[in-house]
Amino acid sequence: MKRTLGVCYYPEHWPETQWAEDAARMADIGLTWVRVGEFAWSRMEPEPGRMEWDWLDRAIGTLGAAGLKVVLGTPTATPPRWMLARHPDMLAVDVHGRTRGFGSRRHYCFSHDGYNAESARIVTLLAERYGRSPHVAAWQTDNEYACHDTVLSYSDAARRAFRDWLAQRYQSPEALNRAWGNVFWSMDYASFDEIDLPNLTVTEANPAHWMDFRRFSSDQVARFNRVQTDIIRRHSDAPIAHNYMGRITDFDHFAVGADLDIASWDAYPLGFLSDRLEAPAEHKRRFARQGDPDFQAFHHDLYRAVGRGRWWIMEQQPGPVNWAPHNPDPLPGMARLWAWEAFAHGAEAVCYFRWRQAPFAQEQMHAGLLRPDSAPAPAFHEAAQVAGELAGMDDVEPAAAPVALVFDYASAWAWATQPQGRDFDYFRLVFHLYKGLRRLGLNIDIIRPDTADLSPWRMVLAPGTATLSKPFLAALETYKGVSLIGPRSNSKTETLAIPVPLPPNLPGLACTVARVESLPPDLPVPLTGGGAFTFWREKCEAADVAETTADGWPALIGTGGMRYLAGWPDDAALDRMLSDLCGRAGIPVEPLPEGLRRRDTATTRFWFNYNPEPVTFAGRTLPAAGVLWEPLEP
Amino acid sequence: MKRTLGVCYYPEHWPETQWAEDAARMADIGLTWVRVGEFAWSRMEPEPGRMEWDWLDRAIGTLGAAGLKVVLGTPTATPPRWMLARHPDMLAVDVHGRTRGFGSRRHYCFSHDGYNAESARIVTLLAERYGRSPHVAAWQTDNEYACHDTVLSYSDAARRAFRDWLAQRYQSPEALNRAWGNVFWSMDYASFDEIDLPNLTVTEANPAHWMDFRRFSSDQVARFNRVQTDIIRRHSDAPIAHNYMGRITDFDHFAVGADLDIASWDAYPLGFLSDRLEAPAEHKRRFARQGDPDFQAFHHDLYRAVGRGRWWIMEQQPGPVNWAPHNPDPLPGMARLWAWEAFAHGAEAVCYFRWRQAPFAQEQMHAGLLRPDSAPAPAFHEAAQVAGELAGMDDVEPAAAPVALVFDYASAWAWATQPQGRDFDYFRLVFHLYKGLRRLGLNIDIIRPDTADLSPWRMVLAPGTATLSKPFLAALETYKGVSLIGPRSNSKTETLAIPVPLPPNLPGLACTVARVESLPPDLPVPLTGGGAFTFWREKCEAADVAETTADGWPALIGTGGMRYLAGWPDDAALDRMLSDLCGRAGIPVEPLPEGLRRRDTATTRFWFNYNPEPVTFAGRTLPAAGVLWEPLEP
Amino acid sequence: MKRTLGVCYYPEHWPETQWAEDAARMADIGLTWVRVGEFAWSRMEPEPGRMEWDWLDRAIGTLGAAGLKVVLGTPTATPPRWMLARHPDMLAVDVHGRTRGFGSRRHYCFSHDGYNAESARIVTLLAERYGRSPHVAAWQTDNEYACHDTVLSYSDAARRAFRDWLAQRYQSPEALNRAWGNVFWSMDYASFDEIDLPNLTVTEANPAHWMDFRRFSSDQVARFNRVQTDIIRRHSDAPIAHNYMGRITDFDHFAVGADLDIASWDAYPLGFLSDRLEAPAEHKRRFARQGDPDFQAFHHDLYRAVGRGRWWIMEQQPGPVNWAPHNPDPLPGMARLWAWEAFAHGAEAVCYFRWRQAPFAQEQMHAGLLRPDSAPAPAFHEAAQVAGELAGMDDVEPAAAPVALVFDYASAWAWATQPQGRDFDYFRLVFHLYKGLRRLGLNIDIIRPDTADLSPWRMVLAPGTATLSKPFLAALETYKGVSLIGPRSNSKTETLAIPVPLPPNLPGLACTVARVESLPPDLPVPLTGGGAFTFWREKCEAADVAETTADGWPALIGTGGMRYLAGWPDDAALDRMLSDLCGRAGIPVEPLPEGLRRRDTATTRFWFNYNPEPVTFAGRTLPAAGVLWEPLEP
Ligand SMILES: [Zn+2]
Ligand SMILES: [Zn+2]
C-alpha cells in the first residue's frame, strides 16, 4: 500500500483567485489529498432549498486539475442559522438543562427526527452531485462526533427517543424495573412514558439508568451516521471515513466504524497532552512541545482496529493549536515525526489541518501549513520533507503484533457511571497498560471486546472490561497464549449490576473477588515482588496465586496461561509483571529509555525520539524529535 | 441497660424463599434488631391507593419468628413515581433554580402541602397496620433528613411557605424591614408577598434574609417529622427514632429530636473521613482505613444529647462504601471497634448497614455483612464477635462527664451565611475543641445551646455560639465551674446583626470585641504562651487578661472562672490552654498518644486504638484496631 | 490645589437624633466631604411617585451646618422592590441564563429602556431638588458600575439592544458576516434578528461575536451614565464623579469618564490583594495587612488619566472589609499611608468608607471610622492625623512623569475573549510592567490608547494593546523618545481578527510575528541576557535584534528608539530591560528595596513603606507602614 499525505482546505474562506495557486503549491510539495466542504453548509445552501454548488464545483475542479484527490465532507456538523427557524427544538440540552445554542458548531441533538431528515436531505444532494466526480476519491461524514461533549443530550427529543429505545429493549416496564433493580429506592416505573433522563436527580440516578442512557446515546450517533453512509453508497464508490477525536469514549467507535470503509482520527498531540492526559507535572513539562510518547500510538492502533485495517489521520497538528489550556509551538521536526509514526502504525494517509491559518473566527490562533499571509509555516517544510521521504520508500506491509489489548467503549461508560474511586477511569487504565507494553518495545494490536479468535496473538490483555463478551470468553477458554485479565474485568452485567456468582468468573480460573477498595493516590498497596497497587485493589479468594501484596492478598492470580490482576499496578509493578508475562509468552522485549519508542512494520523498524534532547540507545543516536528507520532482519 | 446489635434488611430486594434463612443467620450471630421498610413505598402501594401489605406482613412475621425485633421505617424518603403525577410541583428546587427530579431519593420539598398530606396518609396506613404488631419494637421516621442537601429548597411551595412563616414571625413588613436592616440597600418590602427566596441575587443577599430562610427551612423539617411521630404515637407504644447523618447541620437536630424517643445516627467513619473532614493529607492518609479517631465519638456524644440519653447507631459502616471520593476497606477489627466505641458512649443498639450487599442499583458497591452471593463478609464475623462479647458483659451504666461542650445549629447557619473568612466553619471549630478535649482523655457531654443548668459539669465550653441563649447566659452568671466562651460567641443577634453594646456581653466579664480579622492559613498570630491563633482572631478591650498574643492583644480574657477566647487556637495553643483550664477546674487529664482514645462508663474504662499499628501506653498494648476495657477503680 | 478628606455617610441608617453629633465629630477631625444618598432610593420614594425628601433635606442641612460639603449620589444602583412590579423584565440575566434577582444591589440590566427612564426620572427629581443646594458640592452617579459582574447581561432587553447596535454598526448582515468571518462554521446570518447573545453556545462562540458584545455592553454603561450627567448638569454646577472599582475592565472607563468632571475609585487594598491579584503565596502573606505596594498606585495613575487630571478616592478602606476570601486588619498606619499615597499621586480628596460600621445587613462586618457603638475605630485617629498633617502642608503641584504606559479596555476584552493561554490576562500584563517601572522609583503616567501626542514623555510602553489606534501609531511615527511595544500589541483588528500583513506592523520597524506560543508557568524560555519569557512568547522575523532567547529567536527587536518585546518577561528580564531602556531614554532610575515605593509631586518626594517591618534605604529609615516626605531639589 502506498502511503500518502494530504491537507484540510476551506476554499470558501479564501478568494477564488487564490485557489489555483494554493492547489499548485499543495501538489508541489507532494500532497495527495485535500479535504473540503465539511463546514460549508451555509455556502452550499444559503437559504432553505436554494442550493449554490457552482463555487464548490469550481473548487473541486481546481484541486482536481492540480492532480489532487478530494475528500468531501458532509456539512452536517454546522447546520445554518435558518435551520433553527424550521426546527426550533433541534438543539441539544446540556446536563444542567440549558439549551445549547447556535453560534459555533455541533448544535444539534442526534435524536431530533427533523434534523435527521435535514441531514439526509443535504447528504443526498451532495452525493447526487459529487458521487461520480472523478476528483472526489473519499468521503467524510459530519465532523468529530462527540466533540464538545455532544453525545449526551438532555432534550425533549432525546427523552422521547430514549423511551422508545427502552421500550424496544425491555418490552415491558416490569422487565426494565427488574433489570435496573428499581425496587431499590421505590424507583419502579409503571410505563415507559414515566422514565426521564438521568440528569438532575437529587442524588445519583440508578447506574443502570445511566448505562442505558449512554448505550442509547451511542446508538443514536451510529444511527445518524448510518443514514449518511447508506446515502453516499447509493451514489458513490469512493470509500467513506469519519474523523474521530482523541480520547473520546462517549459513543462506540466500533459501532460507527462498522458503517465506514476507513477510520480516521484527528491527532493533536500537544493539545491532548495539555488538556486530556493524566500525568505528573514533570512529564507534562518535559513533553510539552512533543506530546506524550504513547498517546498517538494508542490511537493509531485503536483506529486501525476501528477501520478493520484501513485508517488515516484526517487532521494532523502542524503547529500551536488554539484550544488547550496552554498552546506551545511543537519542537522542530515533530510535524514530521508524528506523520512517520502514523505511517509506521499503518496509516494510509496523513492530512495536516489546515492548509492556511484563517485570520478570523474561532480557530484564528490555530496554525496551518501556511501562515495567514500565505508564507510557509514550519510544518510546510516538514510536510514537504515527509513527502520526499515517502517517495523514496517502498510500500508498507503491515507487521504482526505479538500482543493484543482489548478496548471496550461500554466499559468506559460503566466506569464513568460508577468509578467507585475518584481516580478510576477506563481510558486511563487501558492506556496505562498500553504504555507499559510500549516501554518494552512491543507492537500492539488493539482489539474489539467481542473478538472471537485470539490465536493471532501470543498475549492478550483485557484490563477493566466491565463485561467480557461471550465470544471473547469462549475464545479465552481455548486460548493457548498468555492472558492478563483485570482489574475489575467482568465485574458487571450489561445493565451494570454485580453478577452472582461473583466476578471475575473466568473459565478455568479459581478466583473470586471478595472485596474491592478504591484508594487515594497516597495510599499504595505494596507488592511483595516490588512496586505497588495504586488507586484500586481487589481482595480475591483464589487457588493459584502467582504473587501477593505485602498485606497478604493475592495480587496476580493464576500460574498458567491465564492471569487475573487484582489491582492497578504502578509503573514498577507493571514493568516487572509485563516483562515476566512476555517471557512466558515467548515475546522478546527490549526495555526502552524514556521518550524513545519503536514500531515495526513487516520490513522496517522505526525509532522515534520524543525527547527534547538527543538520545543514544543500543548504538543508535537520534536527535531531538528524530526519526530513524532500519531494515528488519528477515 | 442491655446493649444490642442489629442490621438493616430489605426483604423486598430478595426472593421470599431467602427470608427465613436470612433471619436464622441474623439470630444465629446474636443480632437483636432488624430495620425494614424505609424505602419500600412502591412495593407497599404500587399504584395510588392500591396497598400491598401481604409481603411485608410475611417479612415481619418471618423475622419475628426468628426472635428478631423489627424497626419499621416510614417510606417517605422515596415517594413512588406515580406521586409526581398527583403532585407535579412537589419536587424541590436547587440553589441554581433547577428542579431536582425523580430517579433517586429524597425528591420532595418539605414545604409542599400535598406531599405532607401524602406522607401523613402512608404513615397512618403503616401505623394502623403495624402499630400493635408484637414484632415491631421501634419506628424510624423517613430516612436521613437533609442528606443530599435537601433541606434548603427554592421551590414555589417553599417561597409561599416562607412568606407565611415571615408573616407569622414579624406580623408587619415594617417590623421585618427593621429587623433585617433592609434600609441598607433600599431592600425594604411593602408586603410579605414581595419577599423572594435569597438565592440568585446579584451579590449576596441580606444575611438576615438567609438566616431566616435557614430557620424556616429547619422548622419545615421538624414540622414534617412531627406529623409522622404524632400519627405513630396514636397507634403504637414502640419508641420512635430518626436516623441522622454525620456532620449535617442544615436543620436543628434538637428540634426534631424533641419529637423522638431515640436519636440515632448513621456512622460511616471512612466515608466521612474522605468526604467531610478538614484535615491535613497525612492525617487522612494515616486514618484512611480506620476513620478519624474523634469524629464518631463527637456524634455519639451529640446524639446522646439529641436523644436525651437514648441513642443508637442505626447504620454502621461494615466495609467499603460507595459514595466517598475514595472508598478503602476498613482495617480488620474496625467494624468491631466502632461498635464498642458506640457502646462505650452509651449506645443502646448498633445496627450494621446492611445485611447483604445488593448487587444492583445505586449502592451496589456498598458492602454488607454478607456479600451479594450470601457468603459472609469480614464484618459478619466481627459483628458476631461483638455479640458474643456483649453477651458476657454487664449492663451499661452511664458515666458522668466533667466537661460540657455547647453545640448550636443556629450558629452553623449564622457562620455558613457569614463566614467572614473562607476557613470559618462552625462544626469545624467546635470539633476542633472537642478533639483537644479528647486528646486529654476526657469524657465529654455535648449540650444544647439553651441548657439552663450547668452545675453537672466542672467545665463548660461554648465556642462560636453566635447568640448565647437567655437560659445559658443566666446559668453562666451563677456558674461555679470554669467556662470558656469564644471566639465569636454571642457576637450576633438572632437576626444576624451585631449587638450594641458590642460582643461578647458576658456577665461579669469586662471585655469588648473591638475588631475581628479572618486570616489565611499561612498567617498565624503567635501567642506569648506558645502556639498561635489561626484563621480568626479578635482584638478585645479587656480588664483582666490571662494571656496575650505576641503582637500585644488579649488572647485569653478573664482570670477567674469565666474565660473569653479571642481567636481560633492551633493544636499547641489549644492543648496548653485546655490543660491549664482543666487543672483550675479540678479535672484530671491524661494526654494520649496519637490515635489512642479512651472513654469511661460508670464502671469501665475503654481504650480504642485507631492507629494502623499497635500502640503501647502506660503499660497497655493495643493492637491495630484494638479495643481494651478495664474496670474503673470504684 | 488643596487636598481634602471625607467620609461616606448613611443618615438613613441612623436615628436622626444622632446626625448632628456625627456631623460635629466629622468636622472636628478635619473632614471636608460627606458622601450621602447613593443607596437610599427606597427612602426617597417609598412608593412609586410618593417622594420623601424631608429627611434628606434635614440630613444635608445638618451636615452643611457643620461646615461639611456634600457629595450627593444618585440612588440608581438600588432600585426599590416596587420597581420590579413596574418592570418585571428589568433584571439582568447571567451567563448561564439565570435571572439575577432582587435582594442585594445592581439588579438591573443596562439595556432595559424602562429602567433607563426610571433612572432619568429619579435623577431629574434629585437634581431639581438639590441642584442649587449650597451644601451639595459634588455629585456621584450610581455606584461602582460593573461591580458584581453586572456589565454583561444576557437578558431579552440586552438581546434586542445588541441587535440594534449591530445594525447601526454594520448596516447589513452581509457586512457583519464578512467582518466576523461567519463563513468559518456556516455561522452566517441573514438578518440582524437572527443574532443571539454569545453565551451558551455549544463550544466557544466566534470571538468577533464576543468582542462586539463586549463593546456593545460597555457602550450601554456609558449611555446609562450620560443620561444622568446630562440631567445633573442642567440643574447644578457642581462637579460630577463616578466611583469606579478596582481592577474592573468590563467597560471602558475612559468613555464613561468623558462625561464626568472627576474620576474617583474605591480603594480596598487588602480586599483586592486577597481576591483579585495574581501573586505568589509568599507575596500575599507578606502584604496581607498592607496591600500590594503597587496596586493602589496603578489605579491612582489610571484614574488621574480617566479624570483628565481630576480624581478622588471616593471610598477608602479603613479596616477589615467583609467580602474577600480573608479579611485581615490593616497594619496600624496603613489608613494614613494609603491616603498620603493617593495625595502624592494627585488625589483632590480621599473619602473613607464608611463613617460608622453598620451592625446590620450585608456589610455589617465592614469596618468604619467608628465602631457600631460609635467609639472610634483605629482609622478614626489615622484620618484625624492625616487631616492635621494636610493642614500644615502646601497645596499640591503635580509632577511630570518621565514614562507613559498605555491602558486600553478593548484589549482587556480581546484577551478575555481569546487568551490563547490560561495565564494571559491584559490587566495582569500591564500591571506587571507597571510594577517593574515602580521598582525603579519612577513616576508613571497611564495614558489613553488613542493618545495622539507622546512628546511629554521620554518613554512610552504599550504592552498587549490588541489594536494600536491610528492616532497612537501616528504619534509613534514621529516620537523621539524610547517606546516599548508588545508582546501581542497590534496583533488584532477591531473585530478581533489577525491583520494581514502580520503583526505588529509598527512604523519603521522590520518585524513580523511569525508564530506565537502560550506556555505553562513551568516552561520558561530563557533569554541570553538573563531572565526569561514566561506564559507567552512570539517568534519574530526581524532585521534589527537587540536581544535573543537562548533558543535563538529575537526577544527584543529594534536597536533605536522603538522596541518590540516578543514575550512576557519575568521580573529579572523586565528589570534589566527597563533599566537599560531608561538609560537610553535619559531617565534616571533608583532601584528600590522590596515594599518601599516613592512618588514625586512637583516639589516633594514621598516615600511609602509597605513592608511589615522598618526599612532603611539610602540613609532614610521608615517604620512599618511609614510615610516620609522630603523636599525635592528644585
Ligand atoms: Zn478538528
Ligand atoms: Zn443511609
Ligand SMILES: [Zn+2]
Ligand atoms: Zn463600595
